Amino acid sequence: MNLSNELVLARFEQEFPGVVKATETGIDGILAVEIDREQVADVLRKMRDDSVLQFNFLSSLNGMHFPQNEGRELGVVYHLHNWVKNFRMRVKIFFPISNPHVPTLTGVWPTANWMERQEYDFFGIVFDGHPDLRRILNVDDLDVFPMRKEFKMEDGTRTDKDDRFFGRDGHEGRSFD
Amino acid sequence: MSQVQSYFSQLDSIDGELATLNLGPTHPATHGIFQNVLKMDGEKIVSAEPTIGYIHRAFEKLAERRPFNQITPITDRLNYCSSPINNMGWHMTVEKLAGIEVPKRAQYMRIIVMELARIADHLVCNAVIGVDTGALTGFTYMFQERERIYDMFEEVCGARLTTNIGRIGGMERDFTPGFHAKLKDFLKTFPPRFEEFGRMLERNRIFMDRVINAGPISAEMAMNYGFTGPNLRAAGVDYDVRVMTPYSSYDDFDFIIPVGQNGDTYDRFMVRQEEIRQSLKIINDAYANLPEGAYHADVPDYYLPAKDEVYTKMEALIYHFKVVMGEVPIPKGEVYHAVEGGNGELGYYLVSDGGRTPYRLHFRRPCFIYYQAYPEMIKGAMLSDAILTMSSMNVIAGELDA
Numbered sequence: 183m184n185l186s187n188e189l190v191l192a193r194f195e196q197e198f199p200g201v202v203k204a205t206e207t208g209i210d211g212i213l214a215v216e217i218d219r220e221q222v223a224d225v226l227r228k229m230r231d232d233s234v235l236q237f238n239f240l241s242s243l244n245g246m247h248f249p250q251n252e253g254r255e256l257g258v259v260y261h262l263h264n265w266v267k268n269f270r271m272r273v274k275i276f277f278p279i280s281n282p283h284v285p286t287l288t289g290v291w292p293t294a295n296w297m298e299r300q301e302y303d304f305f306g307i308v309f310d311g312h313p314d315l316r317r318i319l320n321v322d323d324l325d326v327f328p329m330r331k332e333f334k335m336e337d338g339t340r341t342d343k344d345d346r347f348f349g350r351d352g353h354e355g356r357s358f359d
Numbered sequence: 360m361s362q363v364q365s366y367f368s369q370l371d372s373i374d375g376e377l378a379t380l381n382l383g384p385t386h387p388a389t390h391g392i393f394q395n396v397l398k399m400d401g402e403k404i405v406s407a408e409p410t411i412g413y414i415h416r417a418f419e420k421l422a423e424r425r426p427f428n429q430i431t432p433i434t435d436r437l438n439y440c441s442s443p444i445n446n447m448g449w450h451m452t453v454e455k456l457a458g459i460e461v462p463k464r465a466q467y468m469r470i471i472v473m474e475l476a477r478i479a480d481h482l483v484c485n486a487v488i489g490v491d492t493g494a495l496t497g498f499t500y501m502f503q504e505r506e507r508i509y510d511m512f513e514e515v516c517g518a519r520l521t522t523n524i525g526r527i528g529g530m531e532r533d534f535t536p537g538f539h540a541k542l543k544d545f546l547k548t549f550p551p552r553f554e555e556f557g558r559m560l561e562r563n564r565i566f567m568d569r570v571i572n573a574g575p576i577s578a579e580m581a582m583n584y585g586f587t588g589p590n591l592r593a594a595g596v597d598y599d600v601r602v603m604t605p606y607s608s609y610d611d612f613d614f615i616i617p618v619g620q621n622g623d624t625y626d627r628f629m630v631r632q633e634e635i636r637q638s639l640k641i642i643n644d645a646y647a648n649l650p651e652g653a654y655h656a657d658v659p660d661y662y663l664p665a666k667d668e669v670y671t672k673m674e675a676l677i678y679h680f681k682v683v684m685g686e687v688p689i690p691k692g693e694v695y696h697a698v699e700g701g702n703g704e705l706g707y708y709l710v711s712d713g714g715r716t717p718y719r720l721h722f723r724r725p726c727f728i729y730y731q732a733y734p735e736m737i738k739g740a741m742l743s744d745a746i747l748t749m750s751s752m753n754v755i756a757g758e759l760d761a
Contacts, residue, residue, distance in 0.1 A: 209692040210455055239582060241697070242706055242728075244721035261695055261708065261723070268603050270695070293585030296731040304419070319412035319760060329420055 185235075185269040187213040193234050198225055214259075214272035222275050223285040226260065229273075230290060237262040237271070240291045243298070245305035247279075247330050255279040256307060260287075286312040304329035377405055380742075384413050388746045390487060391756035395733075395745075402741050407734040411727075415760040422720040426685025427453050428527055428663065430720070435521035437724060438758040441480035441701035442522045443472045443512065448698035451606055452707040453527045455694045459658050463650045465529035466608040470645045471542070472515060472524060473607075473698075474638040479508040480701030481589070481631040481638075484753040488628050489560055491750050492569045497556045504552060507545055514538035528662035529655025546643060557632055567625060574736045574748025575623035584732040587725050588703025590752055593630045594622030600699040611648075612641050624744075624751040660687045685715035702726050702753055726758040 190213060194202050204216040217225055229237045239262065246257035254276035263270050275284065286309040287294035298309040299318040306327035309315055317324065326333065383394035392413035398405040418433050425433070434445040447469050454461060461469075486501040509519040514537045516524040525531060534542075560566045576586070581594040591598055599616045601609040617633035619626025655662050659678045668675035681687055691713040697706040706723030729752065737745040 208694060209458075209690065210694040210696065212695060214693075240585060241695075241704065242708065242721065242723035244708060244719075246710070246719055259708065259721075261706070265598060265603075270604075272695075291585070292583050293728055293731065296727065297585075300727075317412075319415040321412075328417070333420075 185264065185267045187211075187271075190235065190269075190271060191215075193232070197228065197232060197235075201225060208272070212270050212272055214274055216274045216276065219258075219275040219277050219284050222258075222260075222273065223287055223290060226262070226273065226287060227290045229262065236264045236266045239263040239265055240287065240293055240297075241270070243287070243294065243301065245301040245307050245329065247305060248276075249279075249331050251276070253278050256282050256305060258284060258301065258307060282307045283310050284308070285310055288312055303327075306330070382742075382745075384410070388491065390750060391754065391759075393749070393754065393756065393759075397742070397745070399742070404737050404740055404742065404745055407737055407745070409730065409733060411730070412760050414756050418722065418761045419720055422717055424716055426683070426715050427687070427689070427717070428661070428682060429685075430717070431525075432521065432523050434722075435523055436757050437722060437761065438480070438701055438705070438726070438755045439520060440483050440753075440755055441476040442520065443476040443524045444480075444698060444700045445705060446522060446524050447473055447607065448696065448700070448705050448707060450525050450527050451698065452694060452696040452709050453661070455696050456692065456709060456711060457527075457658075457661060457689060459528055459656050459661065461529055461607075461656050462653045463608065464652045465654050465656070467645045467649050468530050468534065468654060469525060469607050470609065470612070471642050471649075472512070474642045474645075475508050475511060477638050477699075477701055478635050479505045480753070481635050482508075484701075484750070485560075485628055485631050485635075486556075487750045488570070488624065488747065489566075491747050492566055494560065494566065497559050500552065501556055504549055507541065507549070511538055511541050511545065514541060526655065526662055528658045529653070531655075531663075533654045542642075542646065546639070546646070550639060553635065561629065561632060570624040570628060570747060570751070572621070573624040573744040574740060574751065575621050576732060576736050577622060580732070580735070581622060581729075584735075585728040586703065586732070587729075588700065589630045589634060590622070590627055590729055591703065592616060593619035593626035595620050600697050600704050604697065606696070606698060612644050614641050624747050627751040687715075689713055689715075697723070700725060700758075702755065702758065703729070722761055724758045724761055726754050727761070730754050730759055 187207060191205060201217050201221055202215045206214045208214060229235045241261035241263045243258055243260045246259060247255060249255055256279050257274055257276040260273040284307055286298060296318060298312055299316060301307050302309060302315055303317040303320050304327060378399045380397045380399050382397055383389050384392045394410040396408040421433055422430050431446050431449055434449045435442040437445045482501045482505050486498040489497040512522050513519050514535050516522050516531060576594055578594040578596050581591050582596060587598060595618050597616045597618050602616060614637045617630050619630050663682050664675035664678050669679045689711050691711055693710045695706060695708045697704045703725030704723060705725060708721040709717050710719040712718040737748055
């Protein structure tokens with residue numbers, strides 16, 4: 183039986199009732215579900231072991247920062263892949279930047295180890311229970327999390343490349359330096 | 360375990376003391392900037408602690424500041440042994456987001472270029488495995504062949520290593536007569552030379568004794584560690600993005616996914632050898648059936664107009680300005696697109712808020728993901744096996760550190 187977005191959602195409702203907070207289908211047709219961060223390790227483990235869902239492979243996980251979304255500024259997006267039925271999906275969690283704690287996935291997939299270290303390094307997302315949560319690509323004594331949106335790429339004196347000059351409103355919380 | 364390894368595993372250290380050995384960051388045997396702090400018991404590795412990030416260049420941050428067509432040169436520098444695959448992966452990601460349909464001819468041209476890049480990538484890896492086992496000869500001959508592939512890239516895009524090849528919407532120009540001549544020559548003369556290289560190593564008893572059981576990994580562990588590409592297939596899992604989620608008309612072609620059994624250095628070497636042959640087959644098929652037609656989609660919003668038109672036509676000038684300044688309509692939304700890179704699933708997760716640059720761009724870099732299994736794979740092995748394991752995993756510093 184092939185999976186489809188509807189089947190996956192139905193299975194979610196059956197196996198994890200009330201867990202899905204929001205759903206969304208990307209332009210690429212991949213289903214994304216939003217769940218609570220407390221449940222993420224449990225739900226992903228069950229998704230891996232479930233006989234229908236069989237999401238056996240964690241393709242990637244990455245952090246997100248939306249400074250304008252109060253109370254849910256930071257997020258993590260997990261890309262899962264079912265190799266048996268060749269089906270991909272995303273799981274998303276969002277949480278406040280003041281309390282950036284997320285359960286680790288290292289107990290589910292060892293590959294989450296460096297992926298989570300990378301997101302800790304760049305976004306300051308703290309993965310609780312991670313065996314070795316250190317910076318990985320940046321220098322150890324860096325005291326900021328550089329992928330957060332408040333860190334600009336260029337010096338603040340540049341006034342060109344402003345979206346308003348090009349008939350755009352610009353994007354909330356985001357100017358081009 | 361090979362006989363030598365089992366002999367060493369019987370030996371206990373004389374006084375229970377471990378030596379700490381700092382391998383890298385700049386070490387002639389590691390082919391890149393990798394540091395490993397090894398705990399050694401005699402010549403046996405007890406544990407390894409890798410440090411990465413020596414050439415980190417903040418690509419994900421840089422990408423948030425660049426218009427879409429200016430991100431292609433960044434992707435060159437991920438796995439710089441097969442830049443065209445990275446470039447094409449990025450183009451296809453944007454095309455997926457913007458809903459651009461690329462003409463068949465451009466898709467086939469891309470396949471030819473991507474498979475050439477895969478051959479170059481695998482050639483480097485396998486030739487270097489030879490070097491690390493003490494066979495320098497094959498390396499020199501295979502690097503000559505790689506040079507010829509780079510000559511072909513030069514014909515297509517003008518650059519050799521960091522190619523910036525192709526454009527969003529297709530290819531930047533049709534194949535030149537020089538490319539046709541070089542490709543035909545390559546397809547004729549490369550296979551026998553490559554088979555000669557294969558004959559030198561594939562069934563060579565000395566080589567086999569050296570690499571069989573060096574740095575093995577089981578299929579289950581490889582999957583749990585997020586392995587993809589040749590390293591996973593060497594462990595016996597036939598996962599290939601080109602077949603699982605075909606892109607750029609890969610489903611038109613008939614080719615075999617080679618798999619190994621033990622996931623050791625020998626299997627990784629052999630899988631890459633066979634993949635080179637399969638890539639050649641794909642190139643032959645694609646080149647023989649190269650469709651007529653346009654080499655790029657008619658999408659002036661994204662595709663840079665030809666330079667001579669920019670200088671002479673108003674409309675082309677306007678579009679040139681818009682593309683270069685990043686003033687092109689881009690839908691809001693998110694896409695994930697994966698291509699089969701030289702080392703495995705190279706994924707692009709692109710989140711767009713409709714602005715001129717990505718809101719967030721995440722590279723799923725296969726090297727970064729599988730290199731974390733390295734300490735596990737070399738535990739209990741000897742130092743020289745650790746070197747072999749690293750080169751046969753084809754860890755590329757650019758892709759590792761992004």
